[in-house]
Amino acid sequence: MSQHHITIQEGAQLPPVQKCSQCCEMYHCPLCSPHVYKPTHRYKVHRHLKCHRSRAIRFEGHSVYKCNLGCRPQAHFHCLCEKLFLNRNQFMHHLNTKHRLVAAADPSVGQHPGVEDEEDAGRSPPRSNGSPTCDDAPSAGGGRSSVTPEAAPSHPPQRATAGTKLRPIGAADHIHLKAKSSAGLDAAGSHLSPTPVELEILTQLGVLQQQQTHILQLLQQLTSMDDTNGSATASLGAMFPxxxxxxxxxxxxxxxxxxxxxxxxxxxxxxxxxxxxxxxxxxxxxxxxxxxxxxxxxxxxxxxxxxxxxxxxxxxxxxxxxxxxxxxxxxxxxxxxxxxxxxxxxxxxxxxxxxxxxxx
Structure with a gap:
């Protein structure tokens, strides 16, 4: 089996951090080039790598980290089959449709590089029946996707596959997606599986709800403090002159x-x-x-x-x-x-x- 790219690690382990012996005496991030993340102390690099791990993609016992080593001008992902992907959702779709189906047919070729290059051209790959995609509803026979992001990005997804238009999500959509992901059943009685876009939307909505609750609590505390200070000032003012x-x-x-x-x-x-x-x-x-x-x-x-x-x-x-x-x-x-x-x-x-x- 060929050696994977450094951004693909077994389990949840991080790539090794080594002291530079060429341009400086500091430590480089093994996933970023020096102009993206400047060399610094070892503990800072480890803290930076934890941010990489929070945004990594899990697949078949591997952690796939985003690469900033200059293979492409933009940050990207390296696949097990040596392809490069700029778009996170397209990469997850590729793993679910190509590698998942190939591994089911013949596990010995699950990491073979000979797959179609449609994603490299920036086009949305053809949809396979029974496989989850970034913009379609889950199929009747498909189980839960084996690709699960360890943590959703800090911003909502700006685009999905070609031809998909995202709109603002309201409370009704949140309820619909939540019901769909937790208790949805198709006509055959199989559990429905949410797409990666729906998972990210649900995560972002949960974060927004927590922030809204925290803001309301702070406003209530400030209002009560203002009322208390106002009543105390009024009582003192009544004593004078x-x-x-x-x-x-x-x-x-x-x-x-x-x-x-x-x-x-x-x-x-x-x-x-x-x-x-x-x-x-x-x-x-x-x-x-x-x-x-x-x-x-x-x-x-x-x-x-x-x-x-x-x-x-x-x-x-x-x-x-x-x-x-x-x-x-x-x-x-x-x-x-x-x-x-x-x-x-x-x-x-x-x-x-x-x-x-x-x-x-």
Whole structure:
């Protein structure tokens, strides 16, 4: 028996990987030329060969891998009879019709090279009665095809044999093909066998269904997270601005009872980014304090005013300011100075409003 091409291996074994001694000191893929897959480390070549194996064709105890060694300009398959095939479906049809029938008649010539060269010319071979093809329904007496791809390609088949037109597959086609492949019986009671094209379509439809289910689960998770974050933000927003001293005392009580509330408030007020310290403090305090309470507050609590430095708001404002990327390294003194300036402006604004009211 003649030696098979390197792309045809016994069982599921891979071709040997050897270190190059001619052009480099790396390892070449035994199935690809160097311009298709560059020489690299041994473990990477083995990982690459596993991809070859996932797309190999099984036939009569052999694994037929796709060849990229430059025998033809395009990637192709080598047959046991030394023919070359560019089209996967035509090659599988050739194995099913030629070698399967020849082997049934005389096993000793199952790998003889003397077969017709119709596939080499790119023409669809004549259909034999009782043999599965790439585009016909399975025959009444044919068993399941002996050629089974180990894994379907990552894209749906673009063409079958000559004269066959593929159309988009819908849910009704999926049900029809599934019923046909799993429980179909002809008039004589024999099991129907799906063609290679139908097998690939069923595989692709199964992958699409899994992806659709996964996408729906992710969307449900994102929707629930948005609803949760929205309700939490609304509940925090209802607590502000603090209207008076009683509201400030109630806030301090909530902070002592719920340790996580402080971090939530820091995130709630620290949502602004890209502003300087003074502007960041101004936006935070304007949302945090009402105008009535801000005029009755002072940093140290002088003149019988409420002390901001001794309240629970001090640390919240400081940490919220530092969530701003511009103010991430702001010193405590810089934040303190900005808060004092804002409180003084609030008191001055109240004083001017009072004077204008007295004049009127």
């Amino acid at each position: 603090v209207a008076d001293e009683e509201g400030l005392a109630a806030l301090e009580k909530k902070l002592s009872q719920s340790p996580d509330l402080k971090n939530k408030l820091i995130s709630f007020f620290g949502d602004a980014d890209g502003f300087p310290i003074d502007q960041t403090v101004h936006m935070i305090l304007q949302r945090m304090l009402s105008s009535a309470l801000s005029k009755r507050m002072d940093w140290r609590g002088r003149n019988n005013k409420t002390s901001f430095a001794s309240s629970c708001l001090k640390e919240i404002v400081r940490d919220a300011v530092r969530r701003n990327s511009v103010c991430a390294r702001a010193a405590d003194e810089a934040v303190e100075c900005a808060v004092k300036k804002w409180l003084q402006q609030a008191a001055e604004s109240h004083r001017k409003q009072t004077e204008e009211g007295m004049r009127d």
